[in-house]
Amino acid sequence: MKLHPDYKxxxxxxxxxxxxxxxxxxxxIVFLILMIVTLFAAVVFIYLITTQSITKTQIPSGLSxxxxxxxxxxxxxxxEINKLNGWVEIIENYKIVYLIGNKSDNNNxxxxxDIENFYKxxxxxxxxxxxxxxxxGEDRKNYICLVKIPRKSLNARYTLFFTINDPIEGSSxxxxxxxxxxxxxxxxxxxxxxxxxxxxxYRKFTKPLELITAGxxxxxxxxxxxxxxxxxxxxxxxxxxxxNDMADKLQASEAARKExxxxxxxxxxxxxxxxxxxxxxxxGYAKALNAxxxxxxxxxxxxxxYIIDKSIMVNxxxxxxxxxxxxxxxxxxxxxxxxxxxxxxxxxxASLYMEMEDKDFELNLDIPEYEISFxxxxxxxxxxxxxxxxxxxxxxxxxxxxxxxxxxxxxKVILTIRDNxxxxxxxxxxxxxNEFIRGDAARQSDGGTGxxxxxxxxxxxxxxxxxxxxxxxxxxxEFIITVGKGK
Numbered sequence: 513m514k515l516h517p518d519y520k521x522x523x524x525x526x527x528x529x530x531x532x533x534x535x536x537x538x539x540x541i542v543f544l545i546l547m548i549v550t551l552f553a554a555v556v557f558i559y560l561i562t563t564q565s566i567t568k569t570q571i572p573s574g575l576s577x578x579x580x581x582x583x584x585x586x587x588x589x590x591x592e593i594n595k596l597n598g599w600v601e602i603i604e605n606y607k608i609v610y611l612i613g614n615k616s617d618n619n620n621x622x623x624x625x626d627i628e629n630f631y632k633x634x635x636x637x638x639x640x641x642x643x644x645x646x647x648x649g650e651d652r653k654n655y656i657c658l659v660k661i662p663r664k665s666l667n668a669r670y671t672l673f674f675t676i677n678d679p680i681e682g683s684s685x686x687x688x689x690x691x692x693x694x695x696x697x698x699x700x701x702x703x704x705x706x707x708x709x710x711x712x713x714y715r716k717f718t719k720p721l722e723l724i725t726a727g728x729x730x731x732x733x734x735x736x737x738x739x740x741x742x743x744x745x746x747x748x749x750x751x752x753x754x755x756n757d758m759a760d761k762l763q764a765s766e767a768a769r770k771e772x773x774x775x776x777x778x779x780x781x782x783x784x785x786x787x788x789x790x791x792x793x794x795x796g797y798a799k800a801l802n803a804x805x806x807x808x809x810x811x812x813x814x815x816x817x818y819i820i821d822k823s824i825m826v827n828x829x830x831x832x833x834x835x836x837x838x839x840x841x842x843x844x845x846x847x848x849x850x851x852x853x854x855x856x857x858x859x860x861x862a863s864l865y866m867e868m869e870d871k872d873f874e875l876n877l878d879i880p881e882y883e884i885s886f887x888x889x890x891x892x893x894x895x896x897x898x899x900x901x902x903x904x905x906x907x908x909x910x911x912x913x914x915x916x917x918x919x920x921x922x923x924k925v926i927l928t929i930r931d932n933x934x935x936x937x938x939x940x941x942x943x944x945x946n947e948f949i950r951g952d953a954a955r956q957s958d959g960g961t962g963x964x965x966x967x968x969x970x971x972x973x974x975x976x977x978x979x980x981x982x983x984x985x986x987x988x989x990e991f992i993i994t995v996g997k998g999k
Contacts, residue, residue: 535716535745543709550705554697570634570641571661577645581657584650585610588657598640598661603627604653616640616662630658639663720748727755736763775946787829790822835895835967846889846974853884853925853995857918860897867905868914876915884920886997888975893995896971899964900929900991908933912988924977924996932988941983945969 573579580588580600590600590612599613606622617638622630629635630644643659720742730738739759740752797815806812857879868875904914912933919926936944945965972979976996983989 539709539712539716543705547701547705550701551698554701555694557697571643571659571666575643575659575661577643577657577659580659581645581647583648585647585655585657588612593659593661596661596665598659598665601658601660603656603658609655617660627656630656636663641666716744720744720752724748724751724755731759731762734766736766778946787826790825794819794822794826833963835963846892848887848889850885850887851890853886853888854879854882854918856888856890856893857897857916857927860894861901861916864898864901864905867902871905871908871912872910873905873908874911874913876913878915878917880918880920884918884925886925888995889971892971893975896968897927897929897993899968900993903964904929904931904933904989924994927993927995928990929993930988930990935985935987935989936981936983937985941981944981945979 575593575596575598577600580590580593582588585602588600590598593600594613597614597616599611599615601608601615602610602612603622606624606627608620617640619626627644629637630642635642639662640660641663645657647655647657649655723740723742727738727740736759740755742748742752744752797819800806801812801815806815858877861875861877865875901914904912908931912931915928915930917928917930919928969979972993972995977994979994980992981989982992
């Protein structure tokens with residue numbers, strides 16, 4: 513068995529789409545795993561923060577000179593350094609030019625060697641930790657920012673939110689703060705996880721429902737172009753696809769209904785036009801004859817002939833309209849019989865041979881000599897083919913060449929009727945099979961009804977066939993008729 517090329521793709525897509533139940537279970541499992549991981553990470557993090565102590569041999573990076581130095585040294589933030597009984601010195605040419613905090617030593621001038629030592633990591637002198645960094649001030653001068661902190665002040669321990677400086681009570685405070693901070697972080701993580709879970713659930717379930725509701729409301733307002741487009745679980749996908757299929761059918765049905773209404777209006781307008789002109793003529797001549805306004809016998813005969821011609825025209829129009837209306841009914845029965853289509857086609861063409869001779873048309877035939885037998889409605893197909901040929905005769909000039917070719921295939925026959933006449937414009941080709949369309953696309957009194965090609969198309973489609981037109985202005989037209997060999 514040969515599989516459709518998209519078969520594997522469809523299987524993969526189906527595997528990727530979960531049900532609502534599976535999605536809920538998966539989300540809940542992910543939620544639990546995420547909670548366990550975050551809680552464990554929170555406990556470890558809090559424990560590390562709570563038990564962390566700053567080294568006694570190096571100033572913390574957040575309090576180092578390179579971290580706090582600014583071009584405008586008057587705006588240096590040294591609050592944390594001051595809390596640790598430290599201070600900040602701004603040095604220019606080995607002299608202190610600015611001080612932030614309470615200086616506890618007596619050094620106001622430094623040597624080159626002192627400056628070099630200050631730059632060493634973890635440098636300690638007289639119980640003070642040093643951190644130095646060069647920077648350029650707003651006045652483009654070079655300065656040195658020097659941070660000094662008493663070594664004993666760095667025995668403090670830090671928690672996440674609090675600082676414990678008391679070495680005696682530090683242990684009990686750390687325990688209390690550890691419990692408090694753990695509780696706060698766990699509550700915060702719970703809120704974050706629940707919010708995320710709620711948001712995901714909302715997007716998974718509430719969002720498709722809102723889109724479906726909005727789509728139904730638009731459809732209720734006869735907006736049949738509405739379509740649903742979202743990605744969700746298979747239950748929602750099934751609703752989406754069913755909604756879009758329904759919308760496609762409703763839109764097509766509405767378009768067909770509007771087209772039918774327009775065609776009916778157009779038909780009524782054209783019927784009234786085509787009946788009004790000859791009837792007006794008939795009435796005019798009849799009144800003239802009745803009022804003895806015509807004295808000459810030959811004029812009376814001429815007027816009577818006008819009345820007869822116009823009456824025939826009206827009768828033809830009514831007959832064509834009656835035929836078209838019957839064929840347009842779904843319940844119209846075709847009386848099919850098995851016959852030789854090749855012979856039928858020859859007889860049909862022969863019935864119009866005199867008209868072709870009158871217009872000096874050249875006829876080329878290519879019809880198989882052997883019998884092509886299948887079931888078809890000969891009366892209706894005769895009308896369809898003669899309507900097409902009459903159309904060629906009526907609108908093409910004398911000397912036109914008509915070529916008729918019949919191709920026999922296993923399940924169908926293809927009849928091609930081609931001429932080298934005037935051809936048709938692209939606009940006319942789009943509407944030529946509609947009702948009341950004439951060869952020049954204009955409403956003129958040329959004796960035609962404008963229903964011939966429409967009737968031909970309907971008859972061919974009732975046989976399960978099709979008709980196509982290829983035409984070019986000045987080069988002629990080609991009708992390609994396909995008829996199935998139905999039983």
